[in-house]
Amino acid sequence: MSQMQNVERQLREMILGLEIGPGERLTERWVESRFGASRTPVRAALLRLETEGLICRDGRGWTVSPINLAELEQIAVYREAVEVAALRLTCTLQDRSAVEIIEGMLDSCDDKTPREEWHRVGMDFHIELARLSGNEFLFRAVRDAMTRLSRARWLEVRDEAALGRAWAEHHAILSAVRAGDADSAARLLSAHIIGSRDRLVTSLRNDRRGLRARGFAVVA
Amino acid sequence: MSQMQNVERQLREMILGLEIGPGERLTERWVESRFGASRTPVRAALLRLETEGLICRDGRGWTVSPINLAELEQIAVYREAVEVAALRLTCTLQDRSAVEIIEGMLDSCDDKTPREEWHRVGMDFHIELARLSGNEFLFRAVRDAMTRLSRARWLEVRDEAALGRAWAEHHAILSAVRAGDADSAARLLSAHIIGSRDRLVTSLRNDRRGLRARGFAVVA
DNA sequence: GATCCCATTCTGGGATACCAAATTGGTATC
């Protein structure tokens, strides 16, 4: 694997895992020494992460993208459009047996499953559901949107009830898809996305001071 | 303006203007000498164009992305999802006076307008319409999709009637938006996008041999 | 003590040198 891919992957994981906080400054030299690569692959990796929205330019330098509440709301609208479109497309397919795999993914989580795993499965549910549509662009759009939402979802304070609620909503959506009921599935998915957005933004808005105290930039 | 942006912009224009044909091989050294920049900005520019889908990796090297008919069909589905979502969003806005600007854009084209300008305005119509929604992600999605479609639309054989038809459809969509009739606008836009797709793919499929004879790679 | 200014440091942007792998072209062999 090339140095560029190495740096890109590791840096992405550090950012998504909040090991580098939203709003923190980055210098190419720091990344260079941190991962033992030279500046050429480092710069290539930074350029790629910039297009993913994980880092952004800050004048001449680089900054880990802050959590942006207005952006989170816009992403939810975007997600709703592409995810519902993908879902409707999937409902028109003859062979929808792949929903079983996603169902199995959900069922692999139980009370003993660590929070981190719930988080990952919750994201993968949406990504894999979009992949079923067979449309590469809808799939990528959902995957990229989930990447952008990832850190915020991780910061969200979620109780057991909220996790169970999401789990139930995911299952309900799959049931509708399996039945081929596109309208119901779409309605459930829309409600799920918008509901999640509202809880997410509310949670972050309430915790804004605490998050800032932890050194995380949360804007708008 | 930086060298990277220079190379990126000029190379993008060469690719979109078909000065470099779909499927042609690119070497970093050629780009380097062609634009008088060194490899560092050239590589940065290539990485960015790769994320735009205008070039793609070909083993170790670079290739100008071929025209991919299957991809064009998928993009149309993607476009339909995001453009309709943006349109519906726009219809909910109080102030939709900006549609007048787009209308003026359309009306700036007449019989004497060169074909190239019709082409550009046809793309900008969709991009600017999406921008009105105020949702940055829907807007970018449409802009990126139009960029990916650009070369294919340019290759399409379109007669006067087809151009006039698109013009009329664009106007009908704007009228519905101005009236705030989201459902009608959405229906018209969907039909327009899918109709355009069918004509585009049919045209390219028929011309496939001719296009290949001109050195343009057209796959699937 | 506050403020202005200048030298130093640091940063990203660019250019270039080097390397390993892959491609290529030609030649020798069958």
Added chain:
DNA sequence: GATACCAATTTGGTATCCCAGAATGGGATC
């Protein structure tokens, strides 16, 4: 004439060096 093989060349990947401009910090001045 086809094919196998080897050397020269070319390629992208990487490391490193240089530069101009921005940021920084300390000291002089008021």
